[in-house]
Amino acid sequence: MTPEEYKTLYPQDSVHIQVDDTERLMTDEEYEAWVAEGVYNSNHPLP
Amino acid sequence: MTYPSFTSGEVLTATDMNAVGLWLVKTQTVGTAVASVAVTDAFSSTYDNYRIIYTGGAASTSCTLSLQFGIGGTMTTTNYYGTAAYANLGAAAWQLAINNPGSQCDNVGGGNTTSAYLMTDVLMPNLAEQTSISGPYVLSDFGRFGLHSFAQLSTTQFTSFKITPSSGTITGGTIRVYGYRN
Numbered sequence: 001m002t003p004e005e006y007k008t009l010y011p012q013d014s015v016h017i018q019v020d021d022t023e024r025l026m027t028d029e030e031y032e033a034w035v036a037e038g039v040y041n042s043n044h045p046l047p
Numbered sequence: 048m049t050y051p052s053f054t055s056g057e058v059l060t061a062t063d064m065n066a067v068g069l070w071l072v073k074t075q076t077v078g079t080a081v082a083s084v085a086v087t088d089a090f091s092s093t094y095d096n097y098r099i100i101y102t103g104g105a106a107s108t109s110c111t112l113s114l115q116f117g118i119g120g121t122m123t124t125t126n127y128y129g130t131a132a133y134a135n136l137g138a139a140a141w142q143l144a145i146n147n148p149g150s151q152c153d154n155v156g157g158g159n160t161t162s163a164y165l166m167t168d169v170l171m172p173n174l175a176e177q178t179s180i181s182g183p184y185v186l187s188d189f190g191r192f193g194l195h196s197f198a199q200l201s202t203t204q205f206t207s208f209k210i211t212p213s214s215g216t217i218t219g220g221t222i223r224v225y226g227y228r229n
Contacts, residue, residue, distance in 0.1 A: 010080075010107070015216055018084040019120045020075065026082065034082055038214040041110075046144050046154070046189065 104220020
């Protein structure tokens with residue numbers, strides 16, 4: 001999976017960070033970091 | 048009386064109530080399409096040890112769930128040591144997923160499009176000692192069945208924790224935190 005595919009699957013305006021009952025969208029920096037980690041984990045699953 | 052079996056209208060004495068071993072400390076409902084969920088005010092000096100259970104939700108894709116500890120909404124991101132040790136059914140072998148160290152307790156729980164789940168016992172999160180966790184590790188989508196065991200080596204007195212899927216998001220379900228009576 002590429003970052004572009006991941007972003008298409010999970011657009012920035014659809015993913016939230018939750019603290020207790022409060023949810024918010026990610027900042028650009030948070031979103032890019034989250035995409036990078038998610039892509040890496042998707043492409044490197046444990047055996 | 049013979050507790051824990053009570054009859055309707057029976058007076059509960061201090062002895063009875065003080066014998067209750069597990070108290071529900073906090074309940075947190077998980078929102079929709081959540082990349083991470085932090086639960087604050089979960090740990091305090093009232094209890095030394097806790098159990099965290101998350102069930103009833105689902106993940107957007109097959110994933111593992113990780114755990115971090117923190118104070119309020121700020122999580123500690125270093126010095127998590129430990130492993131998930133599991134039977135890999137496909138390989139018919141025991142395998143290890145090791146953090147030495149890691150930025151979080153990886154492979155504590157798991158999820159897929161029909162369910163998400165995590166259960167772990169947390170020892171001494173609010174004491175000025177290392178925090179340890181252990182519990183089952185069940186990830187049927189990947190054929191993994193085993194246990195997780197981690198330590199957070201700082202002596203930070205944590206009050207909160209955060210659950211994060213390895214990829215995608217989680218939606219719904221309830222996180223419950225129980226305190227073991229000291």
